[in-house]
Amino acid sequence: MIANVAGQAADAVRPSGTWEVFGQRLRRFEVYLAGAQVEMTRGPLVVEGVGLRVIAPSDGHLTSGFQATTDLSPASLAATLESARRSAADSRSPGTVAHLPTGSGERSGEGVCDPALWSDPAGALDRYRAALLAPFEGLTDVRLSFGSIRATLAETSIVNSEGLDVRCGATHVDVEVAVQAFGGPEGRAPGEYWVNLVSRRLDPSPLKGQVETWARFARDVRRSERPPSGDVPVLFPPDALADILPAVVSSRLSGQARLRGLAPEIGAKLAAPDLRVLDDGARPWGHFTAPFDDEGTPASRRTLIEGGATTALIYDVLDGAAFDGSSTGNGHRGDSPVGWDWRSFLGRPVSSTSTVVVAPGTGGTLDELAERAGDGLLVVQLGFPIPDAVTTVFGGELRLGYRIRGGKIAGPVRGGTVGGPGLAAPGQPSLLANVTGIGSHAELAGELDAPPLLVGSFTVAGA
Amino acid sequence: METLESHEDDFTTVVHELSARFPFVELLAERSRGAGARLNTQSVTALSRPTIQGAAIRAWSGERWVESASSRLDAASLRAAADGLGRARSDGRPTPGTSSTTVGRWATRSARPLADLETSTLIGLGRDAIRWAKEVPEIREMQFEGSWSEDDRLYVNSAGARASQRILRGVAVLVPIAFRDGRAESAYVVRGREGGQEVFDSVTEPTVRAAAEQAREMLGAGTPPAGDMNVILDPGACGVFAHESFGHGTEADQFVRNRSYLAPLLGTVLGPDEISIVDDGTAEGGWGSSFFDDEGNRTQKTVLVDHGKFVGALHDRVTAAAYGVRATGNTRRADFLSRPYVRMTNTYVAPGDWTKEELVEEARDGVLLERAMSGVEDPLGGQMQIRVHRGHRIEHGEVTGLVSSMALSGRVLDFLRAIRGVDQHADPTFEPGSCGKGSTDLLPVADGGSFVLSRAIVGPA
Numbered sequence: 001m002i003a004n005v006a007g008q009a010a011d012a013v014r015p016s017g018t019w020e021v022f023g024q025r026l027r028r029f030e031v032y033l034a035g036a037q038v039e040m041t042r043g044p045l046v047v048e049g050v051g052l053r054v055i056a057p058s059d060g061h062l063t064s065g066f067q068a069t070t071d072l073s074p075a076s077l078a079a080t081l082e083s084a085r086r087s088a089a090d091s092r093s094p095g096t097v098a099h100l101p102t103g104s105g106e107r108s109g110e111g112v113c114d115p116a117l118w119s120d121p122a123g124a125l126d127r128y129r130a131a132l133l134a135p136f137e138g139l140t141d142v143r144l145s146f147g148s149i150r151a152t153l154a155e156t157s158i159v160n161s162e163g164l165d166v167r168c169g170a171t172h173v174d175v176e177v178a179v180q181a182f183g184g185p186e187g188r189a190p191g192e193y194w195v196n197l198v199s200r201r202l203d204p205s206p207l208k209g210q211v212e213t214w215a216r217f218a219r220d221v222r223r224s225e226r227p228p229s230g231d232v233p234v235l236f237p238p239d240a241l242a243d244i245l246p247a248v249v250s251s252r253l254s255g256q257a258r259l260r261g262l263a264p265e266i267g268a269k270l271a272a273p274d275l276r277v278l279d280d281g282a283r284p285w286g287h288f289t290a291p292f293d294d295e296g297t298p299a300s301r302r303t304l305i306e307g308g309a310t311t312a313l314i315y316d317v318l319d320g321a322a323f324d325g326s327s328t329g330n331g332h333r334g335d336s337p338v339g340w341d342w343r344s345f346l347g348r349p350v351s352s353t354s355t356v357v358v359a360p361g362t363g364g365t366l367d368e369l370a371e372r373a374g375d376g377l378l379v380v381q382l383g384f385p386i387p388d389a390v391t392t393v394f395g396g397e398l399r400l401g402y403r404i405r406g407g408k409i410a411g412p413v414r415g416g417t418v419g420g421p422g423l424a425a426p427g428q429p430s431l432l433a434n435v436t437g438i439g440s441h442a443e444l445a446g447e448l449d450a451p452p453l454l455v456g457s458f459t460v461a462g463a
Numbered sequence: 464m465e466t467l468e469s470h471e472d473d474f475t476t477v478v479h480e481l482s483a484r485f486p487f488v489e490l491l492a493e494r495s496r497g498a499g500a501r502l503n504t505q506s507v508t509a510l511s512r513p514t515i516q517g518a519a520i521r522a523w524s525g526e527r528w529v530e531s532a533s534s535r536l537d538a539a540s541l542r543a544a545a546d547g548l549g550r551a552r553s554d555g556r557p558t559p560g561t562s563s564t565t566v567g568r569w570a571t572r573s574a575r576p577l578a579d580l581e582t583s584t585l586i587g588l589g590r591d592a593i594r595w596a597k598e599v600p601e602i603r604e605m606q607f608e609g610s611w612s613e614d615d616r617l618y619v620n621s622a623g624a625r626a627s628q629r630i631l632r633g634v635a636v637l638v639p640i641a642f643r644d645g646r647a648e649s650a651y652v653v654r655g656r657e658g659g660q661e662v663f664d665s666v667t668e669p670t671v672r673a674a675a676e677q678a679r680e681m682l683g684a685g686t687p688p689a690g691d692m693n694v695i696l697d698p699g700a701c702g703v704f705a706h707e708s709f710g711h712g713t714e715a716d717q718f719v720r721n722r723s724y725l726a727p728l729l730g731t732v733l734g735p736d737e738i739s740i741v742d743d744g745t746a747e748g749g750w751g752s753s754f755f756d757d758e759g760n761r762t763q764k765t766v767l768v769d770h771g772k773f774v775g776a777l778h779d780r781v782t783a784a785a786y787g788v789r790a791t792g793n794t795r796r797a798d799f800l801s802r803p804y805v806r807m808t809n810t811y812v813a814p815g816d817w818t819k820e821e822l823v824e825e826a827r828d829g830v831l832l833e834r835a836m837s838g839v840e841d842p843l844g845g846q847m848q849i850r851v852h853r854g855h856r857i858e859h860g861e862v863t864g865l866v867s868s869m870a871l872s873g874r875v876l877d878f879l880r881a882i883r884g885v886d887q888h889a890d891p892t893f894e895p896g897s898c899g900k901g902s903t904d905l906l907p908v909a910d911g912g913s914f915v916l917s918r919a920i921v922g923p924a
Binding site: 028037044070259384397398418419425 | 511513515516527528529531532533534586603604638640642645648649691719720800802837845846847848852869870871873874903920924
């Protein structure tokens with residue numbers, strides 16, 4: 001039974017007019033590791049809170065006000081409602097009618113909740129910790145130097161003035177691990193590969209293979225050279241694209257971007273002709289996957305780019321209202337350019353992507369794409385490459401990559417920078433416009449489900 | 464409505480009860496609120512920062528720290544949250560380090576308190592700012608955000624500490640956007656400080672027009688150079704170097720995890736006499752300033768690099784004990800739901816004795832990096848990344864063409880050794896920002912500095 005925090009808060013304050021209450025009961029469990037030792041355990045961290053929004057038409061536009069609180073006393077809730085009303089009085093946005101969703105009941109969806117984590121969070125963290133540490137035990141030159149495993153169990157409820165009354169339970173997990181390679185010749189500096197996994201479940205089964213890969217990356221950091229400089233073919237695997245594409249799509253293909261004059265016209269050819277990009281709110285185990293979005297609109301799947309041309313944009317309720325339309329199920333809270341806030345109730349909804357899906361192509365495996373690249377660069381990890389919200393230019397230091405020489409993945413490289421626009425005006429070069437190869441197999445990486453992409457020409461600054 | 468003070472006896476009672484199960488217990492309660500406004504040409508949004516309250520309880524189990532937290536502040540809820548902490552081992556190790564005994568109450572003081580600021584005043588300022596910006600040709604969009612926050616923290620521990628503080632911070636952000644032939648470019652101006660309403664006095668017609676002109680100029684910006692070259696960082700980018708590139712390696716929790724390339728270099732000379740780097744949690748008006756940290760220790764000024772020599776690190780109670788020094792007042796939680804880490808506060812490069820013009824002439828050729836946007840730490844590997852919004856080429860000892868956004872990369876130690884001069888610009892202007900440890904736990908920090916000349920790899924980003 002999912003706690004109906006929103007319903008209880010609404011009953012306490014009985015708002016009038018058009019309103020929405022988003023409530024959560026959150027339990028969080030955390031384990032911090034220093035080497036193989038537990039440095040700190042935290043939990044349960046228990047938070048209950050609501051975000052309360054009021055919306056009203058006024059003189060040909062809409063007013064809306066939002067306030068959130070963790071203080072659920074009747075006096076505090078009344079003050080929260082009053083604060084939202086005062087905010088609404090000072091606010092205005094385009095549109096005349098906000099179409100709030102309807103429906104009721106406890107909902108579930110595929111790949112939303114990890115049942116083992118839900119039923120025994122402390123035990124699930126313990127089992128995952130053991131499975132994470134086990135592969136390191138046999139390694140003499142690689143260790144886990146620092147790490148954290150953090151799991152959130154969220155009971156979300158939304159009620160609104162149109163009769164919406166929905167609830168669901170969901171799990172979220174983030175794992176950070178510093179994998180350190182050391183030893184060898186006297187005086188040689190250790191190397192580190194930083195892992196940041198964002199997921200919906202604590203699944204220990206892939207850890208053995210993952211640790212082997214991370215250990216190889218950490219060792220390769222130590223023997224890496226500087227990348228070359230120039231405009232070269234660059235191969236981006238899904239993990240490297242996960243920090244880039246969802247933010248690019250949200251900043252350009254959303255109702256908010258359209259309002260600010262940054263969105264392309266429908267039909268504008270911005271991307272490579274073979275590229276198909278979707279937003280999928282129901283992708284099992286996707287970061288934002290849920291039976292409904294944070295405004296209660298049912299999750300959906302929508303093609304945003306087809307044949308390289310823009311086919312649709314994403315909207316939340318208010319951005320939809322600005323264009324006489326409805327939400328596409330893309331009202332998300334707790335989202336920020338630098339990471340997701342597990343306390344979603346603290347934020348008002350904004351239109352952003354759910355899981356960005358790039359349809360697989362015919363380019364084959366990573367090795368086959370490298371063969372097509374000839375001479376270039378495979379990016380494994382960039383340092384904080386978050387795209388600029390106006391220009392979509394992303395980039396940063398190459399934390400680890402590999403040279404591609406003669407069509408083969410060769411020695412490791414590190415340092416220097418890789419960057420450029422993610423999505424530009426028609427006819428202008430960008431990551432998505434310059435795609436010349438699309439891998440045949442997609443992988444889920446955070447908020448992205450994509451195959452590797454080969455970009456025919458991208459700027460690398462190195463030696 | 465509840466206040467922290469109304470639960471102070473509950474906090475003391477719960478800490479006292481738990482001290483029967485643990486050798487040391489501390490409780491940090493927090494309540495924060497705020498307001499503001501965000502405007503663009505299409506919409507006006509009055510912002511009401513959420514009222515967040517709750518308490519974190521930390522205890523020493525004899526072998527590790529254990530924590531729980533609750534958003535309900537009554538004694539029964541706190542006891543329930545603490546139930547999961549268990550009991551300390553009777554044969555466990557003693558609590559590491561020295562416990563705070565700080566007692567006192569502090570608050571940000573201002574003749575014009577931020578909490579008295581009406582949202583309608585900020586909306587009026589935002590409307591003015593948008594109007595001023597749109598008078599500049601090709602500026603079709605502009606975002607203004609002005610907001611303030613009030614963060615109350617109350618700390619109690621089983622060693623007798625009982626301290627409270629109220630910190631008020633205000634910030635204004637201007638983002639004018641220029642359009643031409645399908646190209647969009649922006650400028651980004653941020654002003655923020657601990658204090659009162661005076662932070663918004665900096666949003667004037669000349670400031671806004673200058674920002675709008677910068678956005679317009681960016682429409683004609685060229686492609687930045689790529690490769691290894693002489694670089695001059697402006698004060699903001701220099702501050703990001705002080706914080707992200709260097710400062711994270713001085714957080715001593717990374718020392719004890721064997722995760723800092725700087726740990727074995729403490730006491731050695733890392734750079735020329737020109738360079739000094741400081742962290743100062745007491746800096747007046749600093750975005751990262753506070754009166755005490757989240758272990759109850761008073762904040763302080765800590766010199767990290769003194770004329771090229773690496774002389775100091777930032778410590779919590781655990782690392783201070785490991786290194787035989789005192790904690791430096793740098794233990795911070797993002798909020799009551801976040802764990803404490805060793806964190807920076809206001810970090811800056813101290814002024815040198817060059818002028819900017821002398822630095823440009825000394826560089827001869829290279830690039831001037833301006834308007835820092837972000838940086839990334841690499842405490843073990845010692846690599847650095849600084850992204851800037853714009854810059855200028857330096858050719859034949861002169862500042863020449865405007866170029867678009869760039870990233871700087873290199874090894875921190877190489878960058879330090881290659882420093883050839885620091886501008887004499889006095890009193891660093893702190894730029895407000897937020898810093899995470901890993902990918903989460905964002906909290907307010909500031910950084911600053913002067914123009915500095917060194918060498919690094921630069922490329923478009």
